Amino acid sequence: MAWTLLLEQVLNGLQYGMTLFVMASGLTLVFGVMGLINLAHGSLYMVGAFACAAVAAATGSFALGLVAALAAAAAAGALVELLVIRRLYARDHLDQVLATFALILIFSEGTRWVFGSFPLYLSIPAALSGSVPLPGGSAYPVYRLVVIAVGLAVAAFLFWLIGRTRLGVQIRAGEADREMIAALGVDISRLYTAIFALGAALAGLAGALVGALQSVQVGMGEPVLILAFVVIVIGGIGSIRGALVGALLVGLTDTLGRFLLPQAFRAVLEPSAATGVGSALASMLIYVLMAGVLIWRPKGLYGAAG
Amino acid sequence: MTRLIAALAGATMLAGPALAEMKVGMITTLSGGGAGLGIDVRDGFLLAVKQAGADIEVIVKDDEQKPDVAVQLADEMIQSDGVDVLTGIIFSNIAMAVVPAALAQDRFYLSPNAGPSALAGAGCSPNYFNVAWQNDNLHEAAGAYANTAGYANTFILAPNYPAGTDALTGYKRFYEGALAGEVYTQLGQTDYAGEIAQIRASGADSVFFFLPGGMGIAFLKQYAQSGVDIPLIGPGFSFDQDILPAVGEAALGVRNTAQWSPDLDNEANRAFVESFQAEYGRLPSLYASQGFDTANLLISAMGKADVADQDAFRAALREADFASTRGDFAFGPNHHPVQDIYVREVVDADGTLTNRIVGVALEDRADAYAADCKM
Known part of the structure; x- marks a missing residue:
């Protein structure tokens, strides 16, 4: 196995991890600050991808599509918070799961009504379609490097927002004691709407970025949602740093596992059996990782103690 | 919600009077990620029924790509609706959940898509006809x-x-x-x-x-x-x-x-591609052609035998005496296609x-x- 191939796979793992981070950061904000399990987070991801595809098709500009994705997902998030989520804060998690599961169905069928049942076309912008040479003679697509950069930018923005701004102070305070900050005169319901819209916009951004690599279709959000939950459980609920570390761990483990495990088994088994066993184990690997982390740290890597 | 809409859609699609000569239950995937396939099979099937003016009542229901839902729908169609023929399933795992039970209750099943090997080999059945392909x-x-x-x-x-x-x-x-x-x-x-x-x-x-x-x-x-x-x-x-x-x-x-392509040069296919575009405003897919052929196979058999006489109807189906969009089409001994x-x-x-x-x-x-x- 050439080390260039390994380098390429590490980059792939980083890129995959970064897209998971953009998705998971919104989920962990909402879950951590508002105590809300939002299964419809995957639907907001889908909304972002569809908005980006529709606007990019109409205007020919991927950048405008990205703006539309952020706006549409944030608007959908704010609307959902005002109409549905707001009534669920005081309820237990089971009610939240039921209601947000209903939202998944509504979003999916609503999207089908508007856009039809066939997948939409969304491609990467021509300016980012090339590839850069890697040492060792291989090449790596520019767009995937841009995705890594966007993920880093989102991480920096969130650290700044939470750590350095007034809104961040309110978010942290709301996480610790929501009655107290309401008593101090912060409009908690407006704060929650803003956080929810922010989380939704991040999901929409992830959907648009990934939609250009994958297929924009109804139901695209649910598989990613499961992975996003794995990420925030590993990282610790409510922690942006945890989401970042968790996402990179999951991305690297998954990508490298799929690549290395079948090769490792080839040393002891004949090729097609090795492929079968290796692939089966590789698809379990992130869940094994999650179980391992939870045994070692039941609250996740950066979960609040106590 | 989807099921209600599908049921309503089914109700408006009744071809002919309440007591139709033939009742078909179509269980197919109309919601979720695989919906595009089911919609095309349905549209192709209904187009053929409409063109032939055949006296067929088609009940269309959405299986949501879930085997348990499909099994429930099949029971309902067989026991309360009294369908003669079932069709429509897209995915092999759903076909394996529904088809053997339907066959055991003496219904015909015409497969417009899925062709699992289990139903082509030792598990083949006289009342099962595959109009698409064996999966391999x-x-x-x-x-x-x-x-x-x-x-x-x-x-x-x-x-x-x-x-x-x-x-x-x-x-x-x-x-x-x-x-x-x-x-x-x-x-x-x-x-x-x-x-x-x-x-x-x-x-x-x-x-x-x-x-x-x-x-x-x-x-x-x-x-x-x-x-x-x-x-x-x-x-x-x-x-x-x-x-x-x-x-x-x-x-x-x-x-x-x-086994099919929109430019396949035969009369049936030219007419199909043109009429499908006229009816639905899009090019037909492989799946639409399979739905269309499935309906035409059924219609050809109805012209030769009454579905109540199962042996005669089965023999009529086996002849495959219809103008397939694929050109030559025949059934092999296991009721699967022999085709180019x-x-x-x-x-x-x-x-x-x-x-x-x-x-x-x-x-x-x-x-x-x-x-x-x-x-």
């Missing part, structure tokens, strides 16, 4: 095409589930060259950067892949973006009218195998991506399991 067929044809194209070192990949392993087995059954690599991906996987890096490093001269639905769209886009230019081969599923618009230019020029499978190429026809036939991969192909069928 298009992959076998891809293997045969790889030989004629002179490929000798193929990298093969498919998702790690039964239809995926069948696909690779089907390819290897006819392909005579060496394997540069064999990879199973996760079902529903959307990022193929890792696999594409392996393909780049493998030194392969061709890549065969079976990745149905959104998986194929993702793979094709990422493959085109990666700059790897090793030729691709695949079954027609990843290159058909339902997903080509979403893949875009990344699919141009790719050779794929299918073509090599197609994705082309850009005035801004619309579609397929053109470039050759025949396998002539009069039956399937590998027919010999095990005893009936």
Whole structure:
């Protein structure tokens, strides 16, 4: 196995991890600050991808599509918070799961009504379609490097927002004691709407970025949602740093596992059996990782103690 | 909600008076990720019924791509609606849940898509007719095409589930060259950067892949973006009218195998493609042609025998005396098609991506399991 191939796979793992981070950061904000399990987070991801595809098709500009994705997902998030989520804060998690599961169905069928049942076309912008040479003679697509950069930018923005701004102070305070900050005169319901819209916009951004690599279709959000939950459980609920570390761990483990495990088994088994066993184990690997982390740290890597 | 809408849609689609000569229960996938396939099968089927003015009542229900829902719908259709014939199922796992029980209750089942090997070999049944293909067929044809194209070192990949392993087995059954690599991906996987890096490093001269639905769209886009230019081969599923618009230019020029193509030159097909476009405003897909053929097979049998006389009706179905959009069409001893499978190429026809036939991969192909069928 050439080390260039390994380098390429590490980059792939980083890129995959970064897209998971953009998705998971919104989920962990909402879950951590508002105590809300939002299964419809995957639907907001889908909304972002569809908005980006529709606007990019109409205007020919991927950048405008990205703006539309952020706006549409944030608007959908704010609307959902005002109409549905707001009534669920005081309820237990089971009610939240039921209601947000209903939202998944509504979003999916609503999207089908508007856009039809066939997948939409969304491609990467021509300016980012090339590839850069890697040492060792291989090449790596520019767009995937841009995705890594966007993920880093989102991480920096969130650290700044939470750590350095007034809104961040309110978010942290709301996480610790929501009655107290309401008593101090912060409009908690407006704060929650803003956080929810922010989380939704991040999901929409992830959907648009990934939609250009994958297929924009109804139901695209649910598989990613499961992975996003794995990420925030590993990282610790409510922690942006945890989401970042968790996402990179999951991305690297998954990508490298799929690549290395079948090769490792080839040393002891004949090729097609090795492929079968290796692939089966590789698809379990992130869940094994999650179980391992939870045994070692039941609250996740950066979960609040106590 | 979907079920209600589908039921309402079904109610408005009644062809003819309340007491129709033939009652058909169509269980198909109309919501979720696989809905495009079910919609095309349904639309093709209903178009044929409408064109023939046949006295058929079609009850359409959505299985939501869930075997348990499909089983429930089948019970309801058999026991309360009293359907004579069931059809419509897209996915093999759902067919395996529904078909054996329906056959045990003396109903006919006409498969417009799924062709699991279990129903083609030892598990074949007199009342089961497959109007599409046995699941391995298009992959076998891809293997045969790889030989004629002179490929000798193929990298093969498919998702790690039964239809995926069948696909690779089907390819290897006819392909005579060496394997540069064999990879199973996760079902529903959307990022193929890792696999594409392996393909780049493998030194392969061709890549065969079976990745149905959104998986194929993702793979094709990422493959085109990666700059790897090793030729691709695949079954027609990843290159058909339902997903080509979403893949875009990344699919141009790719050779794929299918038993049908919009440019297939016979009278029935020309009329079908034209009338389907007129009726629905889009090009028909492989699945639409299969739905259309399924309905025409049924209509041909209705002209020869009464469905109440099961032996006569079965004999009438077996004759396959209808003008197939595929041209020649006949049933083998296990009631699966014996048909030509073509090599197609994705082309850009005035801004619309579609397929053109470039050759025949396998002539009069039956399937590998027919010999095990005893009936």
